[in-house]
Amino acid sequence: MKNNRLFFWVLTGPGTAFLLLFLILPLMSIVVFSFWRTESYHLYADWNLDNYRVLATNPSYVTFLLRSLFMASVVSFVSLVVAWPVAFFITRYGGQFKIILLLLTSTPFLTGEILRVTAMQQILGPIGLINMALTTFGFDPVTALMYSKTATAIGLIYLWLPFMVLAIHLSLLNFDFELLQVAKVNGARPLRAFWEVTWPLNRAGSAIGVVLVFIPTLASSITSKFLGGPNGALFGNILAHQFGSTGTWALGSAMGVVLFVISLLVLYIVWKSIGDLNRSGITIKGGAE
């Protein structure tokens, strides 16, 4: 009995301590700072709600937040749509190449974020691959791809798509593809069979993928900084700004808290959207009764 308890702490202790030290404590300090005041690059501990009042009333902050929310929604949705066929075919027909195909989806990560975004610039920018090719053959360059929100979106999708593919693939590994044949024998066309069987039974995978793409996109700043152009700043850029040149750490902290709360909210909504576990078939693998 006593041994068991010791064992428990030995196993879970280091992880818990790590989380406390590097996740919960900084988070708490940010929450605390968000109620303080900064002046001339100094933090003053006089408690107030000013930072939140500024965020709620200054239309530019609201605009940036809405823009980031919209960007995260679009990026998540497009990633979901693009990732599904990829994950489906890797899982269904990948055979012995399944693992290597999956690892290949992660090649963008081998280079680091800055380099990746720069690579995107090489393709989308004014002297990038696409527009160079167009101008060489006498066409007008596609300005929508040059330093625009579209470019940012493409860059973010490229960045986070592997997570979406991975989440759906892992979900499909537990999926019995024979159920699709059952649906077809019973009169379902392929798309209908997907909608009736594959989609609902892998909703959890889609949901996890959406979370993995939505939350980092919401807080992202680097991609929009490199690809977004002068009018492409997102909430993350403004947030980074507070900790940089303007030195308004308290306001920046409040913005961080807002992001955190919204992320929790997104988690909650996604969790609710999975809904009745019976309906996602999770119960067949020894889940809830």
Next chain:
Amino acid sequence: MSDTVLTLEHVSKNFGAITAADDINIEVGQTEFFALLGPSGSGKTTMLRMIAGLETPDTGRIVIGGTDVTRLPPYKRGIGMVFQDFLLFPHKTVAENITFPLKMQRSSDTEKAEHLQWVVNLVHLEGLEDRYPHQLSGGQKQRVALARGLVSRPSLLLLDEPLANLDRELRKEMEVEIRRFQLELGIPFVYVTHNQEEALTMSDRMAIMRDGKMEQVGEKFSLYHNPTSQFVASFLGSPNVFSGRVSAVDGEIATLDWHGHAIQARAHGGLKPGDAATCYVKSEKIAIETDAGEMSGEIRDVIFKGQYADFLVLLDNGEEVTVSSSHRGQLVKGAKTHIIWKPENADGFPAGE
């Protein structure tokens, strides 16, 4: 057959080097219970999958209800199918599972409700409509799978070893019920199994499969009593096997020399004197007597099964033969007996297959 529902003409299918179906010809009539019987790997599932449209034959034609469906996708064939491991949709309730085919046909809600009511009563699933598959027993899952196959009143129902995952008692019960559904609905069932008892109990006609080939097709009685293929003779009814050399052939009957005894059997495959032959005799077609006779020996063991018993007889020539017969008091272990069978109850084939 005047009212043929399903026809397979010269259907073949290879998977690489494996021949799963080799020039198969089948006709199934309107009210028939047709069993496909064969050992595991003989190509039974492949045959059903081709009929359902889940597999395309390399050559040949499949006709259902007068329409050539060989190249038609499964969702356009309008047939029902029951799968071996049930394959219920885990995220749908019993009622939703059962009405799935109707939903795909865009039936009205009233029609769905009517059909559901009818089929739930037929297969005895009353009160379970709102459960999920993981809340059902094996037998109940099987009934749901059957109900899903029957609910749209298809022109043909395919069943792939539907009872293989049930325990013996439940299987006996379901055998009778499945046969009852078929008679009640008046549609053909094509029933795949590796269990000969199941096939013999339920079917009208059956086909015996081996290595993708159809060994023999016909009424079950004719297959059981008059096998024309060596495989069928050796497969059905776990027969005794006698190997010897043909000493004489008189019309249909061959005489074999078997360890000093002259035994008689119907001659198949052009047996002629001098040939090495194998002869199959089902254990219940051998008579066991307590008086003296030509093939004599003593009872080594009695395996009592209730309605009948298996007697292991050790003949004087050192060979052992199993005889099934009703249990009698004199037939005890160690008793002297002789055995005998009518020539038309034994089937001899050229040896070496």
